[in-house]
Amino acid sequence: MKIENPNPITWHFADRAAAMQSSFIREILKVTQRPDIISFAGGLPSADTFPVEKMKSAFDKVLTESGRVALQYGPTDGFPPLREWIANSLSTEGCTIAPEQVLMTSGSQQALDLIGKVLIDEGSRVLVETPSYLGALQAFSVYRPEFASVATDEHGLVPSSIDAVVEGARMLYALPNFQNPTGRSLSVERRQELVETCARHNLPLIEDDPYGALSYKGEPYPKMLNMNPDGVIYMGSFSKVLTPGIRLGYVVAPLPLVRRLELAKQAADLHTSQLTQMVVHEVIKDGFLQEHIPTIRNLYAKQCQAMLDAMKEHFPSNVSWTKPEGGMFIWVQLPKHIDAMKLLDQALAAKVAFVPGAPFYANKPEMNTLRLSFVTVSPARIQEGIAILGKLIAAFK
Ligand code: PMP
Secondary structure (H helix, E strand, O other): OOOOOOOHHHOOOOHHHHOOOOOHHHHHHHHHOOOOOEEOOOOOOOHHHOOHHHHHHHHHHHHHHHHHHHOOOOOOOOOHHHHHHHHHHHOEOOEOOOHHHEEEEOHHHHHHHHHHHHHOOOOOEEEEEOOOOHHHHHHHHOOOOEEEEEOEEOOEEOHHHOOOOOOOEEEEEEOOOOOOOOOOOOOHHHHHHHHHHHHHOOOOEEEEOOOOOOEOOOOOOOOHHHHOOOOEEEEEEOOOOOOOOOOOEEEEOOHHHHHHHHHHHHHHHOOOOHHHHHHHHHHHOOOHHHHHHHHHHHHHHHHHHHHHHHHHHHOOOOOEEOOOOEOOEEEEEOOOOOOHHHHHHHHHHOOEEOEEOHHHOOOOOOOOEEEEEOOOOOHHHHHHHHHHHHHHHHHOO
8 A cells, every 4th residue: 555645745844854954065075976076075084094805804713703792782881991992092191091981983074973972052152273174063063152263373373263162162172283274283372272262261272183183294292182082072083093994982081071082972873883892902003003004194294395396386485385394274365356166167077176164164265265186186187187276376366
């Protein structure tokens, strides 16, 4: 018997669902996955760096030796040996992180959602950098905050500008290392000032750090977590140092908050895949990342230099850009009259893609900005794509 349904589009969605928007980048990616397009748009790590064989043998070992545990439900907070490994890796001489402070998540993207769920009420003020990670704006938006932008300059977030917008704020979301989208990093002095300012205002400081290990010189900046473990919520990820497909990240927070995040996670998905966590622990437990990460850094440093060289050669002199010391992104400032959204239409017609900067702003977008990723395109194609972009920028009316 066929059931007649009333037209489902007349169903009443929750207000929060009506306000949801697709990430602009995910929309662009649908177009740019075509092989004929030179895409600087993705935030994807280079698949050439994925340790496929290592993962394969770890899956095999875990399933052979502990298959029944790996395939069973697991604890919400995560696989204990992996949490211990993470706590050890984040501890410094003066600052010990306890494994109990670590909550494993399904990618650090889930940590953003859980943080939003636990800290944001409708209308709560949330402080973000200008520009900031689009995926965080999207995750927090579901809880309908009021975003207030903290000023940034060419050195990143300006801690002294927090005082002006901090009234009633629930948290500050910051990306101190090789920021997505700008590629900028905060100096040690600014980190200290930021930590102190947030502590003075009793403001939770979220340190989102998926790129910290990808410093081209191999010298990571100190973490704000270690400067004030009672005031910082730290987020890490295996996506950029191992593979994003395994969806494994973590959040480290003071105990009362981490317990709340754990409850939120319990309601969301019970726990992160036990099999994945055991495999990742098997892969990294004997120091694999120490040999693997330098290969990623070296590749990205080379790719970055190829793009910087090409930009110097092909971009008009009224264009400026950041010179990252790590990570995956370069941020471009075009002359004021160029709207990067319109430039994108022309670029796509010429088979080159990038992400316009506007979606990275919580408020008042600067339309003459764009983000370029250099990690998944060969140096020859980088040269070709940047030359095309340079011509389009010079000719833009
Ligand atoms: N934070 C930032 C700044 C990112 O760039 C990303 C991924 N692009 C994430 C969080 C989420 O990463 P994942 O969920 O893969 O750990």
